[in-house]
Amino acid sequence: MNILQDVDLSQYSTMRLGGHARYLTEVTSRREIEEAVAWAVEHEMPPLMIGSGSNIVWRDEGFEGLLLINKMMKYEDFAEDELNHYLTVGAGENWDSVVERSVVAGLSGIEALSLIPGTAGATPIQNVGAYGQEIADVLVSIEAYDLHTRTFLTIPASDCASGYRTSRFKTTDHDRFLICSLTMHLLLQNPGPPFYRALAEHFAEHSITTFTPQVVRDAVIQIRSSKLPDPAKVANNGSFFANPIIDAGLLTQLQADYIDMPYWPVGDDSGNAKVPAAWLIEQAGFKDFHDPETGMATWPSQPLVLVNEHASSTADLLKFKQKIVDAVQTKFQITLQQEPELLP
Ligand SMILES: Cc1cc2nc3c(=O)[nH]c(=O)nc-3n(C[C@H](O)[C@H](O)[C@H](O)COP(=O)(O)OP(=O)(O)OC[C@H]3O[C@@H](n4cnc5c(N)ncnc54)[C@H](O)[C@@H]3O)c2cc1C
Known part of the structure; x- marks a missing residue:
């Protein structure tokens, strides 16, 4: 060691x-x-x-x-039959390489999670998601080291308490498990509609009517590359805020003032809705905003991404973040929540 x-x-x-x-x-x-x-x-x-x-x-x-x-590496594809594949990958594997390999093998289930930076082992922590897929959809189990009992164990997906950008590893059992590998259930078949809106629009625009995992991966890569900065070139953490969920009362109140406010119903009977944080940030005056005081900025094509242009400390970043949080709070009575984890 x-x-x-x-x-x-x-x-x-x-x-x-x-x-x-x-x-x-x-x-x-x-x-x-x-x-x-x-x-x-x-x-x-x-x-x-x-x-x-x-x-x-x-x-x-x-x-x-x-x-x-x-840095734990592994890539094992177990074919149960002609359709069902169980893919076990080491936590230290680069996530996009895992997606690429599975897509080349014709497997479907994680193709929309293409180009998400990071390692495979981190994906269950915040239940990574994009373009209509999330890791919880395909997760079977996780192998982890339990710091409480100092033993290795297998945690079934049903015990992970995965939700929108969250899981037990981020909440109740934060700092308890060291993830070694994960197993996913993928299918040897082509994905089909309905696709996530941005993907459906991309397919319509490019007259794409035949769908394979590779076609979806290529589309996701094209869309993401046009909107998001490459962290190898521009210092950033991707989306800095989660999309907030607001209650039905606030939704009605805000709709009266902002008729064009986008939102998606959360899918239950509550009337609660998810509002795009990017829209709120733009409306609060932070579109393509470069802050000379902190050296931070919002990414021109996606204000949800905060970029470090020449900040000298995390204090600068947090000061800039607070300016955005305060402006959105004042205008919409919505408190944005930070997505990347502040450590330790
Ligand atoms: C440009 C950009 C775009 C992004 N797009 C998306 C997106 O579309 N969707 C999305 O969900 N996320 C997105 N993200 C966020 C990020 O890519 C994911 O959260 C990713 O899973 C983090 O992987 P990582 O290996 O870098 O984790 P780290 O940042 O190293 O760690 C994140 C957390 O996981 C814990 N952790 C990591 N590995 C392990 C392990 N093996 N065992 C135990 N705990 C562990 C860490 O302690 C920490 O709490 C984006 C980030 C960037 C920079």
């Missing part, structure tokens, strides 16, 4: 900000997880596992513990 000391955390967040980690090590196997946790316990410091830092904002104060970078 190679333990590095006093490591700059800005290299471990695609926002490129944050203090230092006291200790850091990469883990590639179950044995290395046990060794690293034992070392952390012996040195009386907390262990914390991450993937590739695309959903993390590090505090300027840094992390006084042992940071574990998951």
Whole structure:
């Protein structure tokens, strides 16, 4: 086990900000997880596992513990029959490479999750989703190390409490499980309509009428690349805010003032609705906004993405975030919630 000391955390967040980690090590196997946790316990410091830092904002104060970078690799496709495939992947695998391999094999179920940055092991944490699919739709189980019992266990998908951008790993069992691998149920068949609106529009525009996992993946990549910055080139964490869900009363009240306000009913009888955070941010005056005070900006084609142009600290980012939250709150009485996790 190679333990590095006093490591700059800005290299471990695609926002490129944050203090230092006291200790850091990469883990590639179950044995290395046990060794690293034992070392952390012996040195009386907390262990914390991450993937590739695309959903993390590090505090300027840094992390006084042992940071574990998951590098556990595996890609196993078990075909139960001609239709049903069970794909087990290591937590450290690059997520988009997993999607690409499964799509090339003709499998359907995660093709719309193409180009989401990060590792496979992080996908169940916030139940990643895009273009009408989310990992919970195909998740069968997770293999994890339980820091409470210091044993490995298998957690079935039904015990993950997955919801919109959330799961038990983000809430009740935050900091408890180190995810080693996950198994997904994919189908050897072509996807079919109805597709998520942006995809359906793309297909109509390009007269695409034959659908394969590859066709959907190509469309998603084209749409995402036109709207979102590449974190390898522009420091960002993707969507910085979740789309808020508002109650029926507030919806009626806001519709009276903003007749063109977009929203989607949440799909139950409550009358509650999800409002696009991007629209709220734009209306609050932050479209293509470059803030000289903090060095932060909103991405021109997607104001939901905050980009670090020349911020010098996480404090700058949080100050900019607060300006947006306050403006949206004042105008719409809606409190935006941050999506990337502020760590530690
Ligand atoms: C440009 C851009 C676009 C994005 N688009 C989307 C999108 O469309 N949909 C979406 O849902 N998300 C999106 N994201 C967010 C991000 O890509 C996902 O949340 C991704 O799953 C994070 O993976 P990661 O490996 O970088 O996780 P990290 O940022 O390293 O970690 C995120 C959280 O998961 C925990 N974690 C990570 N790995 C493990 C593990 N093996 N065991 C235990 N805990 C772990 C960490 O402690 C942390 O709490 C986007 C981000 C960017 C930068």
